[in-house]
């Protein structure tokens with residue numbers, strides 16, 4: 001990620017695990033794990049809402065709504081914001097997101113590999129239809145309501161999402 005020390009421009013900067021260290025000036029940077037959320041929104045008939053990704057990485061593959069938690073946010077706040085931004089949907093009062101799984105993921109973005117800790121929530125939204133949604137067109141090519149039994153690993157964008165969907169299928173079938 002760093003070819004030069006951001007503090008003194010030395011080329012001797014080394015990466016040990018996720019710690020960058022510059023022996024010339026003592027600069028230290030931990031490339032820590034970032035928190036991210038994903039959400040299974042359970043609509044009528046047990047179908048769940050998935051997004052067709054409109055951008056790389058994994059363009060065209062299915063993903064859950066969600067995304068990185070911003071600095072200063074809690075996971076639930078981040079999830080609420082992402083749902084508003086991505087699908088124009090506010091979690092209705094009384095519909096509490098429930099954490100059901102968490103897995104690590106590696107997310108390449110503009111040549112930087114981010115290690116994430118993905119937190120997966122489930123929400124019941126039996127009245128939700130596509131008409132209630134306003135998708136973010138640049139990021140999301142389409143929204144789908146899918147029967148969990150019809151979701152195959154290769155349809156999904158990310159490893160952590162595959163594992164979360166497997167847990168979801170086992171727990172909520």
Ligand SMILES: [Zn+2]
Nearest residue numbers: 005008022025
């Ligand atoms: Zn330095």
